[in-house]
Amino acid sequence: MRVIPFAKRTLKEILRDPLTLFFGLGFPCVLILLLSAIQVNIPVELFAIELLAPGMTVFGLAFMTLFSASLIAKDRESALFLRLYATPMRAVDFILGYTLPMLPIALAQSVFCFVLGAFLGMQVTVNMLGGLLCLLPVSLFFIGMGLLFGSILNQKQVGGICGALLTNLTAWLSGIWFDLDLVGGTFKKVAEVLPFYHGVKLVQAVIAGQFNGIGIHLAWVLGYVVVSITIAVVLFLRQMRKQ
Amino acid sequence: MEAIRIQNLTKIYKDTVAVDSLELTIHTGELFALLGINGAGKTTTIKMLACLSKPTAGDAYVMGKSVSKESQLVKSMIGISPQETAVAPNLTVLENLELMCGVYAYDQVDRKERIAELTRQFHLEPILTKRAGKLSGGWQRRLSIAMALVGQPQILFLDEPTLGLDVIARSELWDTIRALKGNVTIILTTHYMEEAENLSDRIGIMKNGKLIVQGTAEELKRAAGKEIFEEAFVALVKGEIV
Numbered sequence A: 001m002r003v004i005p006f007a008k009r010t011l012k013e014i015l016r017d018p019l020t021l022f023f024g025l026g027f028p029c030v031l032i033l034l035l036s037a038i039q040v041n042i043p044v045e046l047f048a049i050e051l052l053a054p055g056m057t058v059f060g061l062a063f064m065t066l067f068s069a070s071l072i073a074k075d076r077e078s079a080l081f082l083r084l085y086a087t088p089m090r091a092v093d094f095i096l097g098y099t100l101p102m103l104p105i106a107l108a109q110s111v112f113c114f115v116l117g118a119f120l121g122m123q124v125t126v127n128m129l130g131g132l133l134c135l136l137p138v139s140l141f142f143i144g145m146g147l148l149f150g151s152i153l154n155q156k157q158v159g160g161i162c163g164a165l166l167t168n169l170t171a172w173l174s175g176i177w178f179d180l181d182l183v184g185g186t187f188k189k190v191a192e193v194l195p196f197y198h199g200v201k202l203v204q205a206v207i208a209g210q211f212n213g214i215g216i217h218l219a220w221v222l223g224y225v226v227v228s229i230t231i232a233v234v235l236f237l238r239q240m241r242k243q
Numbered sequence B: 001m002e003a004i005r006i007q008n009l010t011k012i013y014k015d016t017v018a019v020d021s022l023e024l025t026i027h028t029g030e031l032f033a034l035l036g037i038n039g040a041g042k043t044t045t046i047k048m049l050a051c052l053s054k055p056t057a058g059d060a061y062v063m064g065k066s067v068s069k070e071s072q073l074v075k076s077m078i079g080i081s082p083q084e085t086a087v088a089p090n091l092t093v094l095e096n097l098e099l100m101c102g103v104y105a106y107d108q109v110d111r112k113e114r115i116a117e118l119t120r121q122f123h124l125e126p127i128l129t130k131r132a133g134k135l136s137g138g139w140q141r142r143l144s145i146a147m148a149l150v151g152q153p154q155i156l157f158l159d160e161p162t163l164g165l166d167v168i169a170r171s172e173l174w175d176t177i178r179a180l181k182g183n184v185t186i187i188l189t190t191h192y193m194e195e196a197e198n199l200s201d202r203i204g205i206m207k208n209g210k211l212i213v214q215g216t217a218e219e220l221k222r223a224a225g226k227e228i229f230e231e232a233f234v235a236l237v238k239g240e241i242v
Helices: A003-015 A018-041 A049-076 A079-085 A091-099 A102-119 A127-152 A155-172 A185-193 A195-208 A214-242 B042-049 B071-075 B093-103 B108-121 B137-149 B167-180 B193-199 B217-224 B229-238
Strands: B002-013 B016-027 B031-035 B057-062 B078-081 B155-159 B185-189 B202-207 B210-215
Touching: A003 A018, A003 A049, A003 A091, A003 A102, A003 B093, A018 A049, A018 A102, A049 A079, A049 A091, A049 A102, A049 A127, A049 A155, A049 A195, A079 B078, A079 B137, A091 A102, A091 A127, A091 A214, A102 A127, A127 A155, A127 A195, A127 A214, A185 A195, A195 A214, B002 B042, B002 B185, B016 B042, B016 B057, B016 B185, B016 B210, B031 B042, B031 B193, B042 B057, B042 B155, B042 B185, B078 B137, B093 B108, B093 B137, B108 B137, B137 B155, B137 B167, B167 B185, B167 B193, B185 B193, B193 B229, B202 B217, B202 B229, B210 B217, B210 B229, B217 B229
Parallel strands: B031 B185, B031 B202, B078 B155, B155 B185
Antiparallel strands: B002 B016, B002 B057, B202 B210
């Protein structure tokens, strides 16, 4: 039961940071609006709202890594952590306390993007619920990465790695901004072995009601979820011992 | 009755001996001050007693429980106010106290009672709804100690509690610490000699990881042949006496 008060604290710390609201909820919505405006003037198949909204939702989830890692890195450098380590809290309380509150934030962000997508013409169907369900493992992957990076990087490094590198990797290698076939070669092969592309394809397909072939995308994403969370837990426990 | 019994406690970091074969007994209800220059081993000792760092050798028993083998039990009996102010800055004072109540698994009724009690004891009423990060240093330290007491610890570790505070804030915090004396065993580390002299029942002086001398402030002054405690401390640490 120690998880709940600590999770509440995580939620408050994140939601009281104005940057979270901007990047978490505002930024993906701004991008959807901007690219939809471009789409009106210069139609591009990739920016059709049925593809754009799920794609930007996945991109927006990359910020979950930044929020989570920033908080953990900040905590690790603070005396509050020392205080909490000297209480009966166990490692599992810390891990769940950091990860569980990220799920409602991720869900809220996804719902915001879908509602905006619907407002801009995306067909409202029951498949949207399926899309939200498929965003769950994608969210877990990014949250796991937050725990991982937060356990090994300091605050400044988190800003660079999670704020700049990971978000850019998500953008470039997911096929949201440009068709990966246009680049092809090694770039496409690399994109196909990373989870970003599969996350986007999975959600886009489910929303479109095209369930054939989603298994492979789901498998890639779930695989990355298991790997990222396992490594994150190992690294978190290691830093706890070192602390 | 013994609150803490330290036996041959040693901590070695690579090639540095931070705490060297420490032997010490602290009695229940006592306020014991650990003094020493920087790097003497005070904070490392506190960290081992609070189960934040494993001893390289030896052991310590907190209310009869081993810090090495029964850390979970020890943690349920201690509270710590670390050197830096340990509060959640984006949470209000009330939320900080609620967080600690949750960590110690208080139910709703006990939580309210405990928070009301600590609010009264530390005069926190005017700042309950303020964010901890926006408080002055003195208020943050006061909150930090209140948070350390949420779990009703039998042992309280105060690591440099008045470091960086102005004279008034320090004096107010001394009153707070005095009010706690007798109810809880307190282990205090400080660089301020007058703080140790004014607050402590007994004082131990550490140097290079070793406890070189212990006793009441009067006993230490007598041992050093000095009338002023600070001069006695300097003489003892410089090895002019021991």
